[in-house]
Amino acid sequence: MRNFGWAAAAVALTLGACGTQADNETENDGETLTIYSARHYDSDYALYEAFERDTGIKVNVVEAEGDLLIERVKADGERSAADVIFTVDAGRLWRADEEGLFAPLDSALLNERVPANFRHPDGHWYGIATRARVIVYAEDRVDAAQLTGYASLADPQFEGRVCARSSGNIYNISLLAALVERWGETEAEEWARGVAANFARDPVGGDSDQIKAVKAGECDVALVNHYYLARMMVDENEDVSGVKVAWPQADGGVHVNISGGGVAKDAPNPELARQFLEYAMSDASQRLFADLTGEYPVVSSVTYTNPALAEMGEFDTDPLSVNVYGVNQGVAQQIFDRVGWQ
Template sequence: MRMKLAATAAIALSVLPITASADGEVNIYSYRQAYLLQPLLNAFEKETGIESNVVFAKQGLAERLEREGRNSPADVVMTVDISRVNELVERDLVQSVENDVLEHNIPDNLRHPDGKWFALTTRGRLIFTSKDRVEEGEITTYEQLADDKWQDRICTRSGKHPYNIALISSMIAHHGEAYTEEWLQGLKDNLARKPQGGDRDQIKAIAEGVCDVSIGNSYYYGNMLQDENQRETAEKVRLVFPNADGRGTHVNISSISLTKSAPNRENALRLMEFLSSAEAQRIYAEANTEYPANPEVKPSGLVAEWGDIHPDDLSLQEIADNRNAAVKLVDRVDYDGE
């Protein structure tokens, strides 16, 4: 059995079983669509002879793992965003891994202290600005998003979206809750419209003149440049790597974890090792216009053309630990309100 792609709805997931104990297989629950993993898993099978079975869902995988318990066929979970990763840990759905290969390939700040998750790629939470209405170098830090000069000039998606919660969590880690609340209020006061849409929609809003500045993940910009229907829109904005001359740009992750059940544990560990390798890191990062988590692998393709990123070396686990505080601040300033 090669690749199995489930529908996104939880009800669809429940009717697509995968074999729990087949020889020479590894079973993957994934928040990333199977086609994004296909090149990686083809290379893994070519190297090891192990076939990969994938169940994809935009949401509901943690609930499915809880429901299945010890009978779950899933060996690993591949996810995006530190909030979703941390949810697996908090629900006790994944197990610790001590593995010399993984610990060599993935830096300390990009893996769980007890080996319950390992980053595979990173993406910067960047500032996008209008090439026509904002001078290069006019804004260079996250902190400046709260400056009065940007009043009615900024667009963002919901403050409660996990990508923004992670950024706010990092601000708490660096500045404390009191400063971050004041900063978040200033950012809200500078919004040109009520938070809405996704990261691509903020870039479109800049191109359409709705706002001059936005926040978004780097790979969305890369994906737009690769789409002939969105390229012209993306080319109207400028990338800014915030805090590049200071603590570094906030990054989030895609990751992999070993489930508590893991019926094909040895195959799963081989997959995890492979995905952290130089070969796989190049394939995965380039396919998704992201940055390799393995520091020995340089960015390639379109991402390399953007220049070097100076990532914040703050532990992603510390960001996860600040999540609840960040959510409370979003509520306190009524960020998504009128």
């Protein structure tokens, strides 16, 4: 992975920092844009660098994990330096919006470039990149024809062969929230119970760990976000040969989520925030997310040159509004608890 200078400049938060202004944050002076971000990818650092170069506006970045970021902005309240809030997963964007952390933004450019199902109905936040929740499998132990949709993971033929992250992971919560909307609560619960019954081991680790477990033979199939495998495919230090993607597009299409952001409610520089979000929708900016991070551009017309994404091929997406992932997340977590998905 390329290492931009921005990686060192970003300010990492800890829980103890909540409620106070970090001493090394840059004071907003009208020409400094402050971004609070739960993302830590090279694509983002390249985007900040390009925005500074093209506009002359300084970018100050404060980084934290998703839920901690929301708590930080809440704690700072009107004193917050945040102009833009970036986070991963529509479920977290929904949580932040429920806390009143976003200001509505009416941007004709954003409304034109970002599909309606990848943005808040009232413009409180917008997707900047997309990621698919997919099934990866060992091609020497699994016939791809057996993996047609998410329902396949609950099939008894995969008993003792499935790996997944914990039920508390927002990616899994959002997937189940989408399935609740698609299938109804009863069928979604039956699915979750069936998947949990097929676990090869208790849920542990992140998406990369699930991929490594398939490679190592600890399980035969796993549920992950596509870009984890895409990045490992082009990393010379990783060996994921024989691990392939199955697009679970039966019964409604592949579950697609977003990373996204919006203008902070108490943004000192809301117009700079608007300018940045619109800049992130240019073809050149969108291409960064695919080529450097392995995500898909939220603007579907944008072309890119990532060989891993090309190898993975095309798929049909679920057209469901990602806002539903937040609306249904409480039901999803209750289902996980009832079925014993740890």
